[in-house]
Amino acid sequence: MNRMTISMRKFMEAHPSLKYIFFGGKGGVGKTVMAGTAALWSAQQGKKTLLASTNPVHSLSNLLEKDVFGKAAVVCDEEKCFAFEIDTKDTIERSKQEIREKINWFLKFADLTTKADDFVESATMNPAFEESAMFENMTDLMFRDEYDFYVFDTAPTANARRLLGMSKVYSLWVDKMLKSREEARSLRELLSFTKKKEEDPLLDYLLSFKDRMAKAQSLLTNDALTAFFFVTLPESLPIAVITRFINWFYEFGIPVGGVIVNGIIQKDQVGKDAPEFVRNRVAMQEEHMQEIWEIFNERVRALIPLFETEVKGGKMLQRMVEHLFV
Numbered sequence: 001m002n003r004m005t006i007s008m009r010k011f012m013e014a015h016p017s018l019k020y021i022f023f024g025g026k027g028g029v030g031k032t033v034m035a036g037t038a039a040l041w042s043a044q045q046g047k048k049t050l051l052a053s054t055n056p057v058h059s060l061s062n063l064l065e066k067d068v069f070g071k072a073a074v075v076c077d078e079e080k081c082f083a084f085e086i087d088t089k090d091t092i093e094r095s096k097q098e099i100r101e102k103i104n105w106f107l108k109f110a111d112l113t114t115k116a117d118d119f120v121e122s123a124t125m126n127p128a129f130e131e132s133a134m135f136e137n138m139t140d141l142m143f144r145d146e147y148d149f150y151v152f153d154t155a156p157t158a159n160a161r162r163l164l165g166m167s168k169v170y171s172l173w174v175d176k177m178l179k180s181r182e183e184a185r186s187l188r189e190l191l192s193f194t195k196k197k198e199e200d201p202l203l204d205y206l207l208s209f210k211d212r213m214a215k216a217q218s219l220l221t222n223d224a225l226t227a228f229f230f231v232t233l234p235e236s237l238p239i240a241v242i243t244r245f246i247n248w249f250y251e252f253g254i255p256v257g258g259v260i261v262n263g264i265i266q267k268d269q270v271g272k273d274a275p276e277f278v279r280n281r282v283a284m285q286e287e288h289m290q291e292i293w294e295i296f297n298e299r300v301r302a303l304i305p306l307f308e309t310e311v312k313g314g315k316m317l318q319r320m321v322e323h324l325f326v
């Protein structure tokens, strides 16, 4: 079966309350381009749209030919599309500061003279910290709820998966922490003569954190609101990457919107006398298209041709809209 049953446009029509969409896939397959295209389309539907990049290696400014680093700016004629590259460094600095304050409070509380710095370093000097800062950034945007539609240009596969898997791990971790904090508090309250409720910023923080995580989890697993799209080329490696990815997402209960096949060489433009190099690439793509139909079948949402140049600027994005939402 080599036919698309539900196109991107049909999928969108069948999910009118969709609000958060994501693009995942191997590096270089066209995630940023598809995210930009989807955002432009959404703005053209009259929705106030935010195209946000949580990827530390930003490329929105390049795609849109406009600086959107660290600030949301209007990026199309409709005045309804905004783009925003999250300043990861700034977020990390702020998270570090927040953690420093909490650790300081705790050290004072526990009557310890140890310097907070050592703890702060060990708590923040790991890649997971950067990712969790980005995750919080993303959920902050979602909770602020200033737009009708959000398109996230997510980090390459492994990161994005960890990002989402994390909300589950977080929630388990926070539960454990909460339990021990609450036990400690009630014990102290029991032992103290004053009945005044103790202040506990650490516990308050954990509680609000758990709250936010639960809210994020419920938004991200709601298939009326959220969809993850996977972009691939008709090549073995990108196919393998998203096959694995889609299975993980099913495991996490995160809604899979479908697969976009990008970079297809248009056969009608390749004559019999075309160079061997081109004919070989076409043959290779055809083989991998078979594989794509076998694996993804009715989840294929769009077949995008390889353009004669890279995709950059409003005109090219508009052209891409016509292919992604045929």
Ligand SMILES: Nc1ncnc2c1ncn2[C@@H]1O[C@H](COP(=O)(O)OP(=O)(O)O)[C@@H](O)[C@H]1O
Pocket (backbone or CB within 6 Å): 025, 026, 027, 028, 029, 030, 031, 032, 033, 034, 059, 262, 263, 264, 304, 305, 306, 307, 308, 309, 310, 311, 312
């Ligand atoms: N259909 C296409 N035709 C021609 N160039 C494309 C197409 N899709 C993407 N590109 C180009 O391929 C490169 C990688 O795309 P990009 O969206 O940045 O990938 P990713 O975000 O997945 O790393 C960019 O230079 C982009 O302009």
Ligand SMILES: [Mg+2]
Pocket (backbone or CB within 6 Å): 031, 032, 033, 055, 059, 153
């Ligand atoms: Mg990108």
